[in-house]
Amino acid sequence: MSRMMFVKGAAQRTLIEYFHKTSLNGFGLLYFIRKRRIQRLFWFAFITFGILFAGLSVLAMILQYLNHPIMTSLSEDIFFEENVEFPALTICSGYKLSRRKVANYADELSNAKGQSKDYWLRQLTLLEGYFESFAISPQVGRNLQNALNSTNLASELQKLSPSCDTLIVHCEVNDLNRNCSEIFTLKNTIQGFCCGLENQNLTGELTITLDSSQEDAFAMPQNVDGFTLHMSNWLGRLSIQPGELANIELQIYELQANPQLRDYNLDERRCYFHDEGINQADCLTQCRLKAYIINCQCIPPFPFSADSVNSTHKYCNLTNIDCMQLVDFNWSPDECVNCLPLCHGLFHRMVKNVYGYMHPWRSRISFYYTNKHIPIYQQNELYNWYQMLSNIGGVLSICIGCSFISGFELLYFLSYRLWLNFRNIQMQ
Template sequence: MYASKVGKFQSRLPVVAWRECQDATEGSKGSKPEASTNWMQLLDSYISRSHIHGLYVLFLPTMRRRMRVLWSLALMCACSVLIYVSYLLAERYNNRHFQTIIAHSHAPIQQIAFPVVIICNKNRLNWSRLAEVRSRYNITAAQEPLFERILTAYDGLSFHRFNVFDSLANQPLQSLNHLNFTQIVSDMAWQCDEILSDCSWHMAAWNCCHLFRPRRLPLGHCLAFNELEQRRNAAYGIGTGLLVRLQLHSDHHAPGNLRSKGFILNVVESSVWFGDPIALVPHTRTNVAVSAVYHYFDEATLSLPSSRRRCVMDYEQESDHFHTLMGQKYMQENCRAECQQRYLLRYCNCTLDLFYPPSNYTACQAIDLPCLAAHNHLLQNIEQSGEHPYVHTKDAGLICDCLHNCKSLTLVTELRKSVLQPWQQVNASLVNGMWLNVFFKKPSMLIYKTNLIYTWVDLLVSFGGIFQLCLGCSMISLLEFLHFGLLQVPRFYWQRLRHIKRK
């Protein structure tokens, strides 16, 4: 250590001696003003102590001119490399590329609520209540055929099947336009005690009507389990979740609806309005094993706009991608449902409120039903922006630019169906009935996390490395340079200005 200090002191002696020699020469000759000498001393005081490599060597008095030029070129090259690499680092930071990693491969399944199980009869209406409804709404004998034709269409209605209203074209619908068919359909919808029995939750018997509640869906009126309660279940395997017997009662179906009999099942996350339908056929026992995959974006990504990260948070209501059903949180499925309503409004100036939660949109009346049928071919599929050239469909679909929720849960279902034998159908009323069992497949779930590949911490570390590589300096060196340029130089000229004024 002593030797290094001596060497450093000796290396600076020529500069000090040179400065003293210059001062003595200038003092004797009087060829340079005193201010120039003071400025050189100030510059020497900074350069001789600077931690930026190469500056000191440039001002050595013993350095030959040729070597001084070479050292200047070396410093210029180092600065050029520094500027170029710094530009590349800044560009990489501004690109904000993402990566998705597995944050947890065995997260406990009880961290999430049990799925919402929605059951819909393919025959939406209990036709045995038709006489009661006709009497309640004062339907005359002349109106009965058209009234029943409309209800038969509603019996098989879903969002993609508005063609059920084809038969209503050129009919005198104005005579029934005063009726609220959404309310009539609700009055004729199946009740929980009519199609559900022998319910079991978490291996304990329950009253089905205490578990299920009415629910609107783009399939009509249905029954939903666990929508509001958000019950949890740590158990897994067959029989540990929801078990229910479904009863068709086909003798109470609309005689004009000749579609296949059965039920439609939706297994969705809480707050999701609807998901992919699963068909349940008669004479079967259907076991639905549910696996969960949770995906979230970390906090660092939320500073970016939703268009960059391709997902939306619930609080980003100012985002161009934030569209959801009234009163519902943002979910991709809810955004698509809202998109469906907007297209119904575009084509027919009304929306079928039977499918969606209450809203401020105008509800379709009887005279609007043929319009829905006429535009059914335009409501068959949902597209993302720019997707149509790559899809082999004649007509454009619903262009819904709906992004995922930044904290989304994906439920993966696996179905196992087995045919019920005659001895398993305990009584005649259950003919064409079926069993449904929904349960967690395993006790854990996958959690994925999306984060930024290159954050501001990585940028800072990279900048530090390239500064050290090119100039051998650090943050302290930059502070020294700022101190010299912003404090010492202005102070020098200020003192010089005051000295001139005094003269």
């Protein structure tokens, strides 16, 4: 008798013993009703369906855990703050350069270089290449840069930008008049030089009146009407059209992360703790900066300061316009795979409600928090090991009546009883 026949006989005997003695009642019926073929066939099909359903359910649970191990849920805790400070707001005009300042600059160029003021005004419209690289051709950019002969034209752009005093004509904090120059200052951003809210612990309601007449706008093809609003930790933006009366609702929520999430790698938790990285908006800006440095060996004038980034890198100028166009065309946030949101902190977003219109030369907007009760969202593990074990056990118990003891019993029959039956058959 061959060894394979011994194994087959031992397996058959072990299977019969298992169905006879198992604690799983459903499997035991396959032994006790073995002479009733129709019932046995029905019960076999029912058990097979239970095994398949349980296997698929457990597999789906495991795959969900592997793909999304982190769960974000709204906590029952709500944080109340009486005086919520305003976030870092930025207000950008639809035009980039001041007509009066550019006219004075054209006078200086005319006196220094000999051409007429009108000639330089026409040439200075090409400065739009600094804000939108595809607005001019590389050759035209090089010609203008050579004609200006300026080694640091980026600093000149700040001098030519409209001041916050001309863009924001009136400010009120909690219905009290305030000097706008004390609240807003000109800042270098990715949209150009814009008016940023100074960190003065402002709370309550902020109302500002904007000059939307564009009376001081230096005409360039990319100019648009109105203003745009931005926040440093928010990737969105809002537009303010001329003449709008609008309320800007500031919404805030807090995100808390379980410290145990540090045990997961970044690919699984998809967020940084504060000591691991910066917020996503700043990271994307830095990622784009690296693309300019690698490809052009210079940094664009917006939104970087050469002193604050690295003194070894110069500003890009219009002679680098072809390289800047290449970066702008090919760069995508998808390339910055390491730019992830923070795991915890305070986050804001803005919602605009237009309630009327005034003269199109003015726009009036009010900032305030809609609710001082800050909702808290918590990030935790989707399952702990004991929750995973409990869920799997629950599925197996419902579908096939299986438990930890049943599993140990199955291992017992597949190992010791199978070996024992194999040895007994050999001895016979």
